[in-house]
Each structure stands twice: as structure tokens, then as C-alpha cells.
Amino acid sequence: MAKREVEEINAGSMADIAFLLLIFFLITTTMNLPQVHEERLPQKSDVEFLLNERNVLQIMANKNDKIGIEGEFAEITDIQSAVKKFYQHKDGTPNQPSYIEVTRKICEDTLESLENALNVYPDAPLFKIEQDAWTRRLDACVAFGSGFQTLPNNATVSIQLDNSTTYVTYMSVLDQIMQGLNSLRDSLCQDRFGVSFEKLNDKVESDKQKISAIRQVYPKKIMKEKNRSVQ
Amino acid sequence: MSKFSKGKKRKDPAISTAALPDIVFMLLFFFMVTTVFKEKESKKLEIDKVAIKETIDLEKNIKASYFWIGRVPGKVDDFRVQLDDDLINDYSEIKDYLTKLRKNPEYSQVWDSRFFNVFKVDKKTEMRIVRKVHDELKEAEAFKVVYSVNREK
DSSP: OOOOOOOOOOOTTHHHHHHHHHHHHHHHOOOOOOEEEEEEOOOOOOOOEEEOGGGEEEEEEOTTOOEEETTEEEOTTHHHHHHHHHHSOOTTOTTSOOOEEEOHHHHHHHHHHHHHHHHHSTTOHHHHHHHHHHHHHHHHHHHHTSOEEEOOTTOEEEEEEOTTOBHHHHHHHHHHHHHHHHHHHHHHHHHHHSSOGGGOOTTSHHHHHHHHHHHHHSOOOEEESSSEEEO | OOSOOOSSOOOOOOOOOTTHHHHHHHHHHHHHHHOOOOOOOOSSSBOOOOEESOOEEOOSSOEEEEEEEEEOTTOSSOEEEEETTEEOSSTHHHHHHHHHHHHSHHHHTTTTTTEEEEEEEOTTOBHHHHHHHHHHHHHTTOOEEEEEOEEOO
């Protein structure tokens, strides 16, 4: 009788198992990107902006890190509701900005007249800014499939800080503003598109349009007090 | 002839090591993917970072200059600014540094789109310091600022 040898274990499927594990970890692992708050510094200019008092939501922080909203002492958590009220209120509420109406027709008409104006004054920077703004609004109208109301261009949240205010207060104020703004954006997004704003992915083209449309209705407008005077 | 030969030892076959490279590669890939490079930390200043709720991810593949504002270790109220590698003695150094950086084509091409000034600032820093740095940035026409924060759950 022939001598029986122990059969060699077939290791061919080992690679399969290895790849399976590899792919599992590849998919489940998330990378943590650094978390930031983004801000754009204003252009250095000597031009004083003239703003209408009611178009400004004024938030102040003094040297003891006490918060004031529209000239009255408040808690830091009050900022959120003040911001919400500033962006969304019944048209005609006293001391709140009035809205501008944006529809497809208005956008197209305005763009046309801006086009004509630019033909006459090709280097006017203000016209170009307006042209950009109205082009984005037109895109938003297309994305929504209807018109909307939004704050006028010069409406802004203004932050006034003392030189001795601490950085943590500044960050908390910004955080409160963004929380208020994002909750408005989220409910609008649920309303119009049926998804939450956070779930939209700016890498996807159709989502990107939705994001920019929603940002047209609730734009982030924060101004740090320096070169402005109130009418 | 006996069926039970005791004298002759039976040789075990060698275990195949063909799968070993697979395992090694798997581990290699795993660590390659999961490794997150530790955020740049300042060695010269102590910084207690702020935690806020609404944050966004920092974009990938950016060009950046790093500003640290914090306490000099061992001293109580000595707040200093560190730009990339060195502590700053005078704020005007910031503009000079950035102007020099912008001469580099690698930076100048992306100056208005993908160049960021990343701020890592201690909680207790007074805004006057942050403002002075901002003023210098405006002078150097570097307008994009991001504040690095921790995300509050």
C-alpha cells in the first residue's frame, strides 16, 4: 500500500478573505478632517457703507464678554432666535428688514437692464456684483421652480466687539448665528426638497444647486463692525 | 510487513506561506487609509481650542499659512502670535511674509481660490490681537480665513 501523505491545505482563498477584510475596513473607516469656521475678510476700503438701521441686526460683546442685541443686554443663547427672527418674519414687522421679491421674471428683467448698463459702463464694479447676485438668484428660482422672498442686499448681521473681548465669545457668537441660520435653511430644505440640509452633498451636481438655491434665500451675511455708519 | 511502522517518522508538509503577503498588504492598506496625520501643533505656544457646534470640514488640497495665537508656556498673560514656524515680534512681519509667499508661483496661482489662513487661537485671547493679524492679512490681500475649532457634540 502506498504511503499516505497529509494533504497540503489550500491557501488560495486566503487572499479573498484578506481582500474582504480590507474592503470592509476601507468602507467603514471615516477620516476626520479638521473642523473649521470659515470667514472672508472684507476688502480694505475707505468707503463707508450707509446702512438702514432696520436692515442691521446688531450684536455686541463688551470687554466683560457680556452680550447685547440691538442695544439691550441679552444672553448668548438669545442670538439664535434673534437671527431667526431677522431672517424670517412677517413682512412689515417694525424694526425688521422688508423683503425683496424674487421671481424668474424679475431676475431676467433685472439682468437685462444690468446688461445694458454694463454696455455703457463696462468697468463699473457695482454692476458686476449685482449681475452675479441676480444670476445666482435666477438659478435659485429655477431650482425651486418658483420665486421666493429674501432679505435686501444691504441687510446684514453686524458684530461689534470690544478690543478686550475674548476669542471664545467671538466664536460662540458666530456659532449661535450659524445655528440659527442653519436651522432655517434646514426647514426650508425639508419644505422644498424633502431632505435635510445637512444631508446634501456639495460634490453632487444636483445637490450643489439645491445648496446654492437655499443659500440665496438665507445668505450668510456677517459683518464685523469697522467701516460702517448707521443712518 | 507490518501496517504500523513505528520506526520511520512521517514528514509533515510545509505550511504554505503564499497568503502571507496578502495579510501584510491588507494590514499595510488598512493603516495607510486610517492614518490621519496629526494636525500641526505649535511647539512654542500653549493653545486651548474653542469647541462650537456648527463647523464645516476644512477643504482638502489647500495651500495654507498657519497662525497660532496663544500663551507662552510658563508665563501667565503673555499672548504671542506664531506664523508657520516662527514667533512674530512685530505684526508687520506678517505682511512681508505673505508677500514673499505670494511670489512663489505655487501660491500665487491659487491665491484667491485655495489659499487659506488657518487660525488656531486660544480661548482667552483678546480680540485686539486677532484684529491686528486680520489687518495685516488685508494689507497682504489674503482674505480667506478659517478658524480651526473642535466640534462640540
